[in-house]
Amino acid sequence: MSNLPLVFIDGDQGTTGLQIHERLRGRTDLRLLTLPAAERKDALRRAEAINSADIALLCLPDAAAREAVSLIENPRVRVIDASSAHRTADGWTYGFPELSAEQSGRIASANRVTNPGCYPTGAIALLRPLVAAGLVPADYPLAIQAVSGYSGGGRAQVEQYEGPEAGQAAPFVTYGLSLKHKHPPEIQLHAGLSQRPIFVPSYGAFRQGIVLSIALQARLLPAGTNKETLRAALAQHYAGARHVTVLTAAQAAATERLDPTIHNNSNDMTLGVFGNDDEGHLLLCAVFDNLGKGASGAAVQNLDLMLRGA
Template sequence: MTYPLVFIDGDQGTTGLQIHERLRGRDDLRLLTLPAGQRKDPRARAEAINSCDIAILCLPDAAAREAVASIVNPDVRVIDASSAHRTQAGWTYGFPEMAEGQSQRIASALRVTNPGCYPTGAISLLRPLAKAGLLPDNYPITIHAVSGYSGGGRAAVETYEGPDAAQALPFQVYGLELAHKHAPEIQLHAGLARRPIFVPSYGAFRQGIVLTVALELDLLAPGTDIETLHATLQEHYAGARHVEVLPLAESSALKRLDPQALNGTNDLRLGVFGNREHGQVLLAAVFDNLGKGASGAAVQNLDLMLGAATAVQQAA
């Protein structure tokens, strides 16, 4: 039996290195990477991508588009970890728990776009509520998130771990122009009628995310309370292997959220926190920006795609 050939294009970046590490030692696939001297050679890259079964693109957006444009082999399947195709028609959004049947769509897709790290948390919280009709179309959503500095890629890692690390800011808010590229992705895949306000930030820790969305109960659909919001999330993710919705009693006992709590995993933890007196709710997601927010999600999607291929081979 010939095992599927998986080509990682951009395996020296933060996400690519983690994907490579997660796949190392697997005996159900073969890994293909380019030697250092050929990584920027268009001909070598085109030859590699057209010879593989599944290509995982860990590239800047423009380079990811070029890589896809170089594909002439109709059997090559792609997982794009960049943001180049996340809102583009013809690409399957690689968030298996997002909707019923999404895992099956990913398993059979030719083109899969890996979600962004922040959008993974925002969509996981908002899409089930929007689908259930709990969020009015005119509700102004504001999303706050803090990530480890690895979310900024190699340049940010160098800032915090390089020779000038002592001068790195302990905390910084960015995206002040309110034009972050994740906002359209969140709006589309969360099913929001209005563009959300997205306020991202980095802390002086390597990886991990806490993302929060604050809601006013009296502005939601009539009759919506803390229990309704929690039950909607719990029902949506019932049976999901990698998504946990904290019980309300456990959430109410928490005094703080640790963005690093799920580092090294592909898990996503959701919580609903509320103040009944003031009629306010805080939705929260905790996960690893390099796990469920990047490399972990890519490997999860790869396993779905490999499973579909294996099923087809066995059926034949």
């Protein structure tokens, strides 16, 4: 019997699951287990598959992810949950390796890892280092805006833009107007905020990619805070990071627009600090793929850490 680790993808027909499967296709350092269509909703067969795996990757709706975890009886099974079911739950390690110097090690040794949400990945990447450095107060009245490709809405939304009635799909949609989106608690917890941020999401008529932005008023920040102090703090935090790049001051000054698709099909993310120091207006921005660093790319990055740390 092979000694290669067995990885079970539960929910491999969804948008994230399909991309994870594609990213793992051809790997020779692991074995992939998926269930045929007739067995995907068979609780007994799913339980057998999960309990036979070394690592189970859950690409499921929240309720189904909780159910999948409840099926685990084998204490050796480790889990990466790509849903939002456990992102603020006790006992789960947050799967953003660049969160801190210690986080990749925590992920490598964890039994339960919760993959970050796509939008929270960008917000937390920008805010966590600045809050930790004391440059953005934990109680700052934050408003976060983000535009994603339509694939962020899953298979049903992809069908609207790529199916038979694609011509009727809206070119741009802002949603979550009740300001009760599920992402703010995740952002608040992992960015180290004391107050819930306002979050306004949108999606456009492009398949994948995200631009996320956070506007700041210098008058509400510690004295002397400007574009360069914010940029320097981010650059210091992500120095040596493989997948996160911070624009230099010169690069930011030369940037007039942000294309949400520049990192599509990769696990990379670019952070930038822009604004008008004369007016005290500052803008934090993150660009990444909602299906890459925001979903499947992050899951595979966490999987690799767990395989190396096993």
